[in-house]
Amino acid sequence: MSPVSDKAALRTYCEALHSPSPGASANAANGFFAPDAQIDIVHPFNRIDGVERYVEDFLTPLQAAFKHLRRSDYIAFGGAFEGGDWVTCTGYYTGKFAAPLLGIQPTGTLMHLRFGEFHRMEDARAVESYVFLDIPELMIAAGQWPIRNSPGRERGFTGHLPGPTTQDGLQWHENDPARSAASVTMVTDMLRSLATRDEAWRPHWHQDMLWYGPAAFGSFSGIEDFAGFQVPFENTFSEWIGGSVPGSRTRHFTRFADGDYVCSGGWPSLNAVQQRPFLGQASKGERLYMRVCDWWRCEGEKIAENWVFVDVPHVLMQMGFDVFAELERMRK
Numbered sequence: 001m002s003p004v005s006d007k008a009a010l011r012t013y014c015e016a017l018h019s020p021s022p023g024a025s026a027n028a029a030n031g032f033f034a035p036d037a038q039i040d041i042v043h044p045f046n047r048i049d050g051v052e053r054y055v056e057d058f059l060t061p062l063q064a065a066f067k068h069l070r071r072s073d074y075i076a077f078g079g080a081f082e083g084g085d086w087v088t089c090t091g092y093y094t095g096k097f098a099a100p101l102l103g104i105q106p107t108g109t110l111m112h113l114r115f116g117e118f119h120r121m122e123d124a125r126a127v128e129s130y131v132f133l134d135i136p137e138l139m140i141a142a143g144q145w146p147i148r149n150s151p152g153r154e155r156g157f158t159g160h161l162p163g164p165t166t167q168d169g170l171q172w173h174e175n176d177p178a179r180s181a182a183s184v185t186m187v188t189d190m191l192r193s194l195a196t197r198d199e200a201w202r203p204h205w206h207q208d209m210l211w212y213g214p215a216a217f218g219s220f221s222g223i224e225d226f227a228g229f230q231v232p233f234e235n236t237f238s239e240w241i242g243g244s245v246p247g248s249r250t251r252h253f254t255r256f257a258d259g260d261y262v263c264s265g266g267w268p269s270l271n272a273v274q275q276r277p278f279l280g281q282a283s284k285g286e287r288l289y290m291r292v293c294d295w296w297r298c299e300g301e302k303i304a305e306n307w308v309f310v311d312v313p314h315v316l317m318q319m320g321f322d323v324f325a326e327l328e329r330m331r332k
Contacts, residue, residue: 003085003258004174007078009124010087011172017071022063026055034125040267041131042291043314044102044324058131062113065106066095071115074163075295075307077171077263078121079180079256086254087126088263090116090295090307092160097142102135103327107142112160116293116309118254118265130253130265132293132309136323137215146326147316149280151218151229161212161219164297164305175259183298184257187264190303195240199231206302214310216279237272239287249289265293274319279312281319288318 009032016028033039033051040047041058048054063069073091080086097111114134119126139145141159163169190204202223211220217233220226234240243252243266250271255264268289276283291311296303313323 003078003080003087005124006085006087006121007076007172009121010076010078010089010119014071014073014076014089019070022060025059025063029055029059032119032126033129034122034127037125037127037129039129039131042133042135042309042311043317045131061101062093065097065099065101066093066111066113067098069093069095073170075169075261077169077258077261079258081254081256084254085121086118086256087121088116088118088254088295090114091163101138103324103331104135104139104142104144105331111138111141113138114161114309116295116307118263118293120254128253130267130293132265132291132311134215134309136312139323139327140215144327144330145216146323146330147216147280147321149277150216161307165210166297169261169297171258171261179259180257183260183262183296184255186298186301186303187257187262187296188255191242191264194230194242195234199227201230202227204303206299206304209303210305212305212307214308214312216312217308217310236274236276236278237288238275240270240272242266242270260298262296262298263294267291269293279316279319279321281316281321284319286318288315290315 013028013032016024029051036050039054045058048057071093073089076089078087093113093115097106099106114137116132118130120128136145190201193200205223207223209223211226213219220229241248241250248271250266250268252266252269268291270290270292271287273287274283291314293309295307297305316323
């Protein structure tokens with residue numbers, strides 16, 4: 001199946017969820033996912049096998065929590081990785097937060113839940129999927145994030161991150177393969193330069209870059225603002241391992257480009273030894289595993305924008321802090 005056909009299938013699915021009713025959402029999911037699709041969603045959902053459970057365990061509770069639920073995708077594209085065909089998208093679910101979700105108490109106001117998805121396609125159906133949600137973003141916006149010492153909390157979080165400044169993130173058309181190859185090379189070279197003493201990643205970024213991070217980490221504008229987070233973050237950990245390294249327990253499931261846009265994801269894709277306190281948790285000197293994904297927009301020969309998810313509740317669980325148990329304790 002060609003990438004164009006896969007993107008057409010993704011487009012049909014995304015547009016069916018613009019203003020979804022329960023029945024329409026189930027129909028859209030059944031049309032897009034293979035019946036026995038393997039679907040991984042961030043903690044506390046984790047592995048969900050099959051489209052029926054995806055509807056029952058994820059879509060239905062989401063629609064119960066948000067009245068007048070709508071979905072907007074501001075980046076979507078497709079490509080190939082290690083012989084497989086992939087599509088990806090990211091954006092927001094939006095609605096009136098009217099009923100509890102994962103122990104987060106409703107606000108009765110308009111709220112947003114940021115999502116990002118990756119789907120490996122066969123015959124225009126998703127057979128292997130990864131769904132990221134920034135659940136801490138919803139908690140922070142609702143005033144229910146239980147960690148005081150959290151970088152994102154200190155940075156004037158607004159509860160909603162923008163899409164591409166160029167407003168061209170929906171790449172439903174075909175792109176020049178040469179440009180796609182150049183974009184993925186640009187991002188791969190930058191990633192190889194992270195966690196270096198000379199900050200070798202800097203030349204790959206536009207000086208006016210925008211970094212839209214997990215809400216628990218914060219978002220940053222300009223390369224110096226970003227370095228003020230990135231360098232201390234790197235130094236909080238040691239013995240960084242990224243990608244699919246034998247024996248490392250990391251799994252880099254995809255990385256591909258479509259024109260100026262690049263994405264990457266791993267389940268987990270990073271691991272490192274915590275050396276200093278982070279997110280209010282003292283270091284135990286243990287190795288932590290991070291489920292991470294990114295989307296980048298390249299501009300000329302530089303990276304201009306970057307949207308990032310980290311499964312923060314999953315990382316905190318490894319530190320011995322259960323966000324959802326703490327929410328229940330606070331509620332009682």
